[in-house]
Amino acid sequence: MKLYQRTIRELHQMLIDREISSVELTDAVLNQIDLVGDKTKAYLLVTRELALGQAQAADERLRAKRDVRPLTGIPIALKDVLCVRDVASTAGSKILGGFTPPYSATVVERLEGEGAVFLGKTNCDEFAMGSSNENSGYWPVHNPWSLDRVPGGSSGGSAAAVASGEAIAALGSDTGGSIRQPAALTGIVGMKPTYGRVSRYGLIAFASSLDQIGPMTRDVADGALLLQAIAGNDPRDSTSSSRPVPDYLATLTDGVKGMRLGVPKEYFVAGMEPAVEQSIRDAIRLLEQQGASIEEVSLPHSDVALPAYYIIAPAEASSNLARYDGTRYGFQAGGGRNLIEEYMLTRQQGFGAEVKRRIMLGTYALSSGYYDAYYLQAQKVRTLIIEDFKKAFEKVDALLGATSPTAAFELGAKTQDPVAMYLNDIITIPANLGNVCGISVPCGLVDGLPIGLQVIAPGFGEEVALRVAYAFEAATEFHRARSPLMGAAA
Amino acid sequence: MRALEAVTRYEVVVGLEVHAQILTQSKMFCGCSTDYLTAPPNANTCPVCLGLPGSLPVINRRAVEATIRTALALNCEIPEFSKFDRKNYFYPDLPKGYQISQYDLPFSRNGRLEFDLNGEAKRCGITRVHLEEDTGKLLHEGAIHEAQASLVNFNRAGVPLMEIVSEPDLRSADEAREYVMRLRAILQYIGVNGGDMESGQLRCDANVSLRPAGQTEYGTKVEVKNMNSFRAIHRAIEFEIGRQTEVLDAGGRLAQETRGWNDARGLTVSQRSKEYAEDYRYFPEPDLPPLDVSREWVAQIRAGLPELPAARRERFMTTLGLSPYDASLLTSSKTMAEFFEETVRLGAPAKTAANWILGDFSRLLNADRKEIDEASIKPVHLQQLISLIDSGAITGKMAKQTFEAMYRAPDPGPALEAARGSTQISGDAELDRIVDQVIAENAKSVADFKAGKEQALKFLIGQGMKISKGRANPQRLDALLREKIS
Numbered sequence: 001m002k003l004y005q006r007t008i009r010e011l012h013q014m015l016i017d018r019e020i021s022s023v024e025l026t027d028a029v030l031n032q033i034d035l036v037g038d039k040t041k042a043y044l045l046v047t048r049e050l051a052l053g054q055a056q057a058a059d060e061r062l063r064a065k066r067d068v069r070p071l072t073g074i075p076i077a078l079k080d081v082l083c084v085r086d087v088a089s090t091a092g093s094k095i096l097g098g099f100t101p102p103y104s105a106t107v108v109e110r111l112e113g114e115g116a117v118f119l120g121k122t123n124c125d126e127f128a129m130g131s132s133n134e135n136s137g138y139w140p141v142h143n144p145w146s147l148d149r150v151p152g153g154s155s156g157g158s159a160a161a162v163a164s165g166e167a168i169a170a171l172g173s174d175t176g177g178s179i180r181q182p183a184a185l186t187g188i189v190g191m192k193p194t195y196g197r198v199s200r201y202g203l204i205a206f207a208s209s210l211d212q213i214g215p216m217t218r219d220v221a222d223g224a225l226l227l228q229a230i231a232g233n234d235p236r237d238s239t240s241s242s243r244p245v246p247d248y249l250a251t252l253t254d255g256v257k258g259m260r261l262g263v264p265k266e267y268f269v270a271g272m273e274p275a276v277e278q279s280i281r282d283a284i285r286l287l288e289q290q291g292a293s294i295e296e297v298s299l300p301h302s303d304v305a306l307p308a309y310y311i312i313a314p315a316e317a318s319s320n321l322a323r324y325d326g327t328r329y330g331f332q333a334g335g336g337r338n339l340i341e342e343y344m345l346t347r348q349q350g351f352g353a354e355v356k357r358r359i360m361l362g363t364y365a366l367s368s369g370y371y372d373a374y375y376l377q378a379q380k381v382r383t384l385i386i387e388d389f390k391k392a393f394e395k396v397d398a399l400l401g402a403t404s405p406t407a408a409f410e411l412g413a414k415t416q417d418p419v420a421m422y423l424n425d426i427i428t429i430p431a432n433l434g435n436v437c438g439i440s441v442p443c444g445l446v447d448g449l450p451i452g453l454q455v456i457a458p459g460f461g462e463e464v465a466l467r468v469a470y471a472f473e474a475a476t477e478f479h480r481a482r483s484p485l486m487g488a489a490a
Numbered sequence: 491m492r493a494l495e496a497v498t499r500y501e502v503v504v505g506l507e508v509h510a511q512i513l514t515q516s517k518m519f520c521g522c523s524t525d526y527l528t529a530p531p532n533a534n535t536c537p538v539c540l541g542l543p544g545s546l547p548v549i550n551r552r553a554v555e556a557t558i559r560t561a562l563a564l565n566c567e568i569p570e571f572s573k574f575d576r577k578n579y580f581y582p583d584l585p586k587g588y589q590i591s592q593y594d595l596p597f598s599r600n601g602r603l604e605f606d607l608n609g610e611a612k613r614c615g616i617t618r619v620h621l622e623e624d625t626g627k628l629l630h631e632g633a634i635h636e637a638q639a640s641l642v643n644f645n646r647a648g649v650p651l652m653e654i655v656s657e658p659d660l661r662s663a664d665e666a667r668e669y670v671m672r673l674r675a676i677l678q679y680i681g682v683n684g685g686d687m688e689s690g691q692l693r694c695d696a697n698v699s700l701r702p703a704g705q706t707e708y709g710t711k712v713e714v715k716n717m718n719s720f721r722a723i724h725r726a727i728e729f730e731i732g733r734q735t736e737v738l739d740a741g742g743r744l745a746q747e748t749r750g751w752n753d754a755r756g757l758t759v760s761q762r763s764k765e766y767a768e769d770y771r772y773f774p775e776p777d778l779p780p781l782d783v784s785r786e787w788v789a790q791i792r793a794g795l796p797e798l799p800a801a802r803r804e805r806f807m808t809t810l811g812l813s814p815y816d817a818s819l820l821t822s823s824k825t826m827a828e829f830f831e832e833t834v835r836l837g838a839p840a841k842t843a844a845n846w847i848l849g850d851f852s853r854l855l856n857a858d859r860k861e862i863d864e865a866s867i868k869p870v871h872l873q874q875l876i877s878l879i880d881s882g883a884i885t886g887k888m889a890k891q892t893f894e895a896m897y898r899a900p901d902p903g904p905a906l907e908a909a910r911g912s913t914q915i916s917g918d919a920e921l922d923r924i925v926d927q928v929i930a931e932n933a934k935s936v937a938d939f940k941a942g943k944e945q946a947l948k949f950l951i952g953q954g955m956k957i958s959k960g961r962a963n964p965q966r967l968d969a970l971l972r973e974k975i976s
Contacts, residue, residue, distance in 0.1 A: 081544075083543065096543065101542060101543070101544065102537065103537050103542075200544075201544065201546050202545075204543040204544045205543070205544065209776035238546065238547070238777065238779055239778075316773075316776055318578075319576050319588050319773070322580065322587020323543070323586045327582050328540070328585065329542070363771065366773055367769055367771060375773060
């Protein structure tokens with residue numbers, strides 16, 4: 001088996017056994033990027049020098065057996081929405097072209113502390129707005145399973161990198177499904193932690209009340225490890241929780257025997273591919289065979305989650321993106337005859353169509369006279385969705401459903417129809433609005449394309465979601481399937 | 491004069507919005523220093539106050555405390571639940587494209603400020619006191635509309651700023667000015683604001699409208715900005731009253747607009763009308779969780795409040811016997827009130843001390859635009875000067891000259907000594923006569939001194955000073971007494 005095909009835990013063992021060095025491992029992954037990077041277009045920037053320097057430092061740590069952590073020497077990709085000191089960070093947008101932050105995100109600092117190796121910045125939909133990665137301000141990402149298909153979005157670059165062997169693991173961000181949906185569409189594991197579990201400091205904001213950073217990995221245990229490294233309170237993010245972080249590995253293998261798992265009937269939406277539905281039903285049966293009791297539950301307000309999301313997220317985005325005016329950093333159009341004209345030229349040319357659409361949606365929703373009808377109403381819906389989850393979790397420990405109603409679609413298939421594109425996130429969005437956590441784990445192939453099972457657990461119940469996902473993974477072989485670009489496992 | 495006429499036909503309605511920077515060491519949402527006046531441009535900035543992508547605000551608890559302190563001093567209610575909101579607008583001095591402020595759930599509401607104007611008790615409602623962040627400062631190359639370039643200094647961006655909004659309860663420019671003076675005094679007393687209007691620590695906008703006497707609905711209001719002194723506030727409101735009176739008298743309609751006060755020209759100029767009014771698209775700041783303001787915390791802040799100007803004014807009237815007018819003026823500035831109290835504590839009669847401070851001293855300070863604590867004259871100097879007058883050693887006219895000389899000198903001591911010296915008895919014959927009188931009238935003390943009691947001599951010198959009405963030189967009295975007694 002090639003080094004770049006392995007999991008964090010396998011590689012960690014090899015590193016501490018001195019079987020391989022981090023420099024060798026990093027070289028292997030960088031070579032794979034050289035080999036397939038032009039096909040996936042997963043990276044916006046490969047930080048080769050930085051990676052090799054960090055790998056050398058990790059090797060010294062490993063040699064001296066000094067503060068060796070589970071991620072020491074492991075090559076990891078970072079979604080471009082995460083700020084890394086002195087490394088260009090653009091959030092996939094032209095408007096941040098040339099911007100180099102003078103500081104690092106808290107999660108980046110934590111991974112640096114672990115001795116992880118940063119491969120580069122992965123491509124994404126501009127400001128994380130999209131479900132296919134076609135909204136990147138630079139270029140689209142291609143699915144390693146089928147290059148004419150999308151990898152999902154917005155963390156499509158991170159997903160494609162992990163699925164093609166261009167990274168061992170990656171960090172993504174999830175505002176309405178942006179980790180889970182691309183994870184499902186590329187056959188990897190992706191987790192959206194509960195809002196507040198992971199610090200958002202240094203995450204270029206899309207929608208502040210929904211954004212959350214999370215792990216994208218080859219399997220569930222790797223996900224637990226990566227989450228363990230980044231979770232926890234951060235005094236620089238007032239919305240980060242001070243709840244203690246449990247040991248996710250400690251309960252990972254406890255199994256689902258005796259657990260109550262709910263199946264929300266509303267999650268089998270119209271437009272779901274029959275093969276996807278069949279796989280999900282099979283997955284549910286399998287967990288039942290593992291000893292879980294299954295019951296149907298109802299989340300009655302699921303159908304209004306999508307419209308509420310498309311008010312709240314754009315409203316927050318319209319404000320978050322106001323700072324990109326060309327006067328201090330990033331792209332400046334030039335040529336404006338006065339301040340307002342310069343603002344307009346910079347934002348017209350610097351933002352892509354989808355970002356502009358959402359800024360307009362959000363600006364409208366917050367405008368005087370419309371606020372009550374839109375923003376306030378959407379917040380009321382959000383409260384109902386939170387209540388839906390609370391009620392469901394009084395009866396069950398976790399919820400099961402599909403991550404995405406379909407497998408990866410072809411590039412260009414939905415670009416002309418924003419609403420069809422928005423519908424991709426119909427079963428991932430409620431978890432963001434509902435302040436709960438969710439994980440997607442591979443659960444089958446449909447016509448050779450991966451799909452994912454979504455496990456949703458209560459707020460700050462990451463260990464529950466991980467445990468259920470792990471039980472499913474341990475009983476199946478789906479996660480061992482490798483994309484053609486990564487190559488078959490030996 | 492026009493303003494005076496207006497009073498008879500129209501009722502003047504004024505509400506004030508005062509912005510006060512809070513004297514914290516660090517900014518509202520980051521750890522940067524609040525020193526924006528002396529630091530080099532953009533030295534006190536960081537990713538948070540520059541609004542860089544990914545940065546997040548963290549609330550400065552001391553600024554919240556100062557806001558609640560202010561609200562309590564203004565008799566406001568402090569709700570248990572409060573939150574921050576975003577006020578969205580584009581401007582180069584606003585790095586995030588929104589200002590973090592408070593919209594519908596401010597830290598306080600429903601307060602009042604009571605004051606006295608020409609002996610008449612006034613009361614102005616306080617709508618709310620809320621907390622927000624200040625903006626950066628623009629420096630234009632030449633006039634704003636012709637500037638080829640403008641520079642931005644973000645040192646001020648993120649400095650904590652309170653907005654104190656009054657009810658439309660003020661009925662004249664005099665009342666408005668008095669309100670701001672009293673408010674400023676309170677802010678200084680409780681140590682939350684520096685009070686300097688010129689540097690922008692304290693800024694005031696006025697909403698001015700007129701309505702026919704007897705009418706209950708308010709007239710069209712005009713917001714007047716850019717007044718950076720008490721005098722400017724007074725002049726600008728007077729001007730507005732006159733301007734609006736003319737428009738109404740001519741049967742015209744007033745435009746709801748914002749006007750800027752031009753101090754040099756002495757008039758207000760239209761800045762923008764209501765049609766172009768901004769829609770700030772307020773919504774709750776998602777980066778900051780709402781705040782629970784515990785009753786314990788409020789009680790703790792309340793317990794820490796010092797004596798406020800109104801209470802001090804009351805005390806000056808009842809225990810020191812000052813007139814309401816003098817007591818009001820003296821307590822309008824914390825430093826002035828403290829100077830006065832110290833002078834009295836050293837032995838000066840209250841009324842005399844008040845007269846000096848509010849008279850000659852204030853006149854000289856005003857001319858120099860100085861605060862009383864910046865003067866070289868300290869309470870001890872004033873008290874000594876007063877005692878020279880009271881003892882009859884110098885005349886009132888001399889005292890005035892002496893005071894001015896003391897004020898002008900970096901050290902008032904020599905001028906004070908010179909005044910004392912100029913009237914001192916120089917002739918030995920006269921001193922001899924005084925010393926003889928003291929010895930003759932104080933046989934017991936003389937005996938005590940002979941028996942070795944040093945204290946007795948001090949008493950005898952004091953008697954000599956008294957007989958000489960302070961004109962004797964105490965050192966020479968000391969020497970002569972020792973010589974004659976031994």
